[in-house]
Amino acid sequence: MSTLNTSGLAQLLEGLSVIESTPPFSDAHVLVNPLDVWRSALADLLARLVGCESSDAFKAIQWPNNIFNGDLSVPLPKVSPRCKPAELSSKLINEFPKDHSLFDPPLPDGVHLRFFLKLDIVPRLLIPYVLDREHTYGMGSELDTVESSKKLVVESSSPNITNEFQGKHLRSTVTGAFVARLYENKGWEVTRMTYLGDWGKPIALLYVGWGKFGSEEAYQADPVGHLLDVYHKIEEAFQPEQAATREIRDKAVKENRDEAEVQLEMEALENQGIFAERNDAFKKLEDGDETLVAFWKRVREAVIDDYQKFYDRLGIRFDDYSGESEVKAETMAEVEQVLKDKGLSEESAGAWMVDMTKLGARAGHAIIRDRGGSSTYLLRDLAAVLERSRKYSFDKMIYVVASDNSVHFTQMFKILEAMDPELEKKLQHVKFNDASKMAATLGKGYKPEAILDKCEEAMSSLPDVDADKAAAVGKSDIILKGLGTSALLVQELSTRSASAHAFDTKALPSFKLGSGPDLQYWYTKLVTLLTDHAVTTALSDEDFEALTEDDRANLLRVLAQYPEVVNATFHSLEPSGIVTYLASVTEQLSDCLDEEEGEMIVTPGFAALLEATRIVLRNGMKLLGMVPVSDLPQERADTPVAG
Numbered sequence: 001m002s003t004l005n006t007s008g009l010a011q012l013l014e015g016l017s018v019i020e021s022t023p024p025f026s027d028a029h030v031l032v033n034p035l036d037v038w039r040s041a042l043a044d045l046l047a048r049l050v051g052c053e054s055s056d057a058f059k060a061i062q063w064p065n066n067i068f069n070g071d072l073s074v075p076l077p078k079v080s081p082r083c084k085p086a087e088l089s090s091k092l093i094n095e096f097p098k099d100h101s102l103f104d105p106p107l108p109d110g111v112h113l114r115f116f117l118k119l120d121i122v123p124r125l126l127i128p129y130v131l132d133r134e135h136t137y138g139m140g141s142e143l144d145t146v147e148s149s150k151k152l153v154v155e156s157s158s159p160n161i162t163n164e165f166q167g168k169h170l171r172s173t174v175t176g177a178f179v180a181r182l183y184e185n186k187g188w189e190v191t192r193m194t195y196l197g198d199w200g201k202p203i204a205l206l207y208v209g210w211g212k213f214g215s216e217e218a219y220q221a222d223p224v225g226h227l228l229d230v231y232h233k234i235e236e237a238f239q240p241e242q243a244a245t246r247e248i249r250d251k252a253v254k255e256n257r258d259e260a261e262v263q264l265e266m267e268a269l270e271n272q273g274i275f276a277e278r279n280d281a282f283k284k285l286e287d288g289d290e291t292l293v294a295f296w297k298r299v300r301e302a303v304i305d306d307y308q309k310f311y312d313r314l315g316i317r318f319d320d321y322s323g324e325s326e327v328k329a330e331t332m333a334e335v336e337q338v339l340k341d342k343g344l345s346e347e348s349a350g351a352w353m354v355d356m357t358k359l360g361a362r363a364g365h366a367i368i369r370d371r372g373g374s375s376t377y378l379l380r381d382l383a384a385v386l387e388r389s390r391k392y393s394f395d396k397m398i399y400v401v402a403s404d405n406s407v408h409f410t411q412m413f414k415i416l417e418a419m420d421p422e423l424e425k426k427l428q429h430v431k432f433n434d435a436s437k438m439a440a441t442l443g444k445g446y447k448p449e450a451i452l453d454k455c456e457e458a459m460s461s462l463p464d465v466d467a468d469k470a471a472a473v474g475k476s477d478i479i480l481k482g483l484g485t486s487a488l489l490v491q492e493l494s495t496r497s498a499s500a501h502a503f504d505t506k507a508l509p510s511f512k513l514g515s516g517p518d519l520q521y522w523y524t525k526l527v528t529l530l531t532d533h534a535v536t537t538a539l540s541d542e543d544f545e546a547l548t549e550d551d552r553a554n555l556l557r558v559l560a561q562y563p564e565v566v567n568a569t570f571h572s573l574e575p576s577g578i579v580t581y582l583a584s585v586t587e588q589l590s591d592c593l594d595e596e597e598g599e600m601i602v603t604p605g606f607a608a609l610l611e612a613t614r615i616v617l618r619n620g621m622k623l624l625g626m627v628p629v630s631d632l633p634q635e636r637a638d639t640p641v642a643g
């Protein structure tokens with residue numbers, strides 16, 4: 001049970017004689033974010049020295065993201081819009097109390113003034129704080145208040161069942177799980193959903209392919225492998241027909257031919273060959289034909305089974321395996337009716353579409369129902385929003401989907417805005433670059449588990465420079481697997497969303513700074529160092545004093561930033577910030593341990609510092625979805641831990 005509640009914290013601060021300088025601020029979350037203690041005091045002081053509102057000063061205080069640029073900083077024009085920064089800077093430096101209990105004298109840096117925490121106080125506040133919060137350190141909600149939790153639906157992964165699980169699906173899976181944990185961390189109630197591409201013409205094409213290339217025997221031996229094989233074969237056979245229609249269309253545009261004439265020619269082509277077989281099969285599927293429905297069900301189940309094994313190995317679960325196939329006809333009809341009633345949709349050459357220019361877009365038509373009468377991806381997605389909103393009454397829904405879907409989501413959100421603006425406001429598309437080398441790396445016909453096999457396999461070729469670290473974490477099978485998954489997760493999450501998918505298996509076996517294996521190494525090292533040391537916060541003055549030494553205090557200053565980092569990431573939804581931060585923790589930890597080289601004496605103060613570091617590292621790793629390998633059931637190698 002936490003003892004550092006409001007009064008507990010007040011008592012602690014009183015003991016450190018800093019209580020009078022920390023007035024309660026409504027914006028401050030001192031129970032969640034220790035830096036807010038300093039921020040509050042600084043806002044109060046700035047307000048007095050500059051003559052502004054303390055709440056404005058509070059908002060102006062920034063967090064430099066690198067302790068060597070200060071622990072907090074203030075862009076001076078933010079507290080005094082018409083000031084001459086150089087003048088204000090020297091005035092503040094002059095007037096800043098020389099013996100302030102929380103801060104050293106500030107340093108000027110252009111329009112910024114940089115503030116550094118007084119090292120005396122740092123361990124005395126941070127050690128009890130972090131050890132008390134433990135696994136909740138960095139979590140968002142105020143511990144003393146019971147906030148009614150808000151509901152989030154995160155949709156991610158969403159692969160297409162006829163095709164390989166692609167790089168963009170892996171990226172969505174990993175990022176979506178991260179977003180889910182981040183919101184849970186803030187106290188939200190989260191539903192994890194995947195939306196399978198399990199409907200439409202590709203399934204019908206697969207059925208046609210099954211008739212030509214399917215074998216019950218091959219299917220029994222390897223269901224998903226065989227289905228992928230059949231799909232690739234039929235795709236290849238279908239290729240010339242698709243090329244022919246594309247050619248007609250391209251030529252028509254060039255020669256500016258009559259639309260109706262072109263249409264007829266296209267239809268003639270689509271009325272024969274694989275085209276006709278596919279369209280016929282799709283019509284039957286939509287009409288509920290028994291054979292087709294049975295085929296589709298069988299495929300869907302086999303594939304989901306395969307996905308599930310993959311998600312399990314990755315430590316990811318979904319509460320709802322929804323799919324395009326599950327959207328109800330009634331809901332789609334409801335959407336179509338609303339669009340008609342609002343005069344937003346119109347019929348054109350047998351198809352129903354929304355003229356996007358009516359909704360403020362510069363150009364474009366969005367097809368709701370094609371000329372064969374089939375529902376489109378867009379119509380299903382619109383109806384799915386209504387169904388999910390009724391089922392989950394969410395406050396927010398986030399789609400973690402590659403940017404090849406951006407036009408789709410822009411159209412969908414625009415249309416929904418016209419239908420139900422309140423609902424539309426709750427939706428967010430979190431996108432990322434869809435380019436990926438993964439499919440090329442794994443070759444045609446791979447199943448999702450092959451992704452993980454490849455990463456685990458890669459771990460067996462760790463370079464010699466990493467031999468000491470590898471020995472320290474252990475080399476059992478289960479550890480190597482854990483390292484493989486961690487390496488992959490961190491590689492995924494450290495790639496910024498605008499950059500192409502990393503998937504680089506050659507880069508995985510490495511203990512370089514900030515990599516999955518390296519985070520695992522440092523975590524194991526901390527656990528090992530702490531074995532046989534009871535950790536207590538009841539430290540002597542001498543113990544605290546020893547923690548004000550530069551490297552140790554710097555490590556604590558980095559640990560103080562964790563809630564800030566989580567907060568910033570909650571707003572940007574860019575997981576790379578957490579990875580970079582954890583790398584800086586291990587870097588600073590390494591500096592502290594280097595100093596101890598030779599006789600590593602773990603004093604009670606040092607043990608408390610290591611424990612605080614272990615807590616932050618663990619919380620961050622968990623947020624990224626990593627399982628510390630030291631938690632895995634195994635015998636650890638007897639080799640002593642290397643420095």
Ligand code: ARG
Binds near residue numbers: 159197
């Ligand atoms: N299956 C789609 C694809 O692979 C992604 C689905 C995204 N989700 C959605 N609600 N449209 O591109």
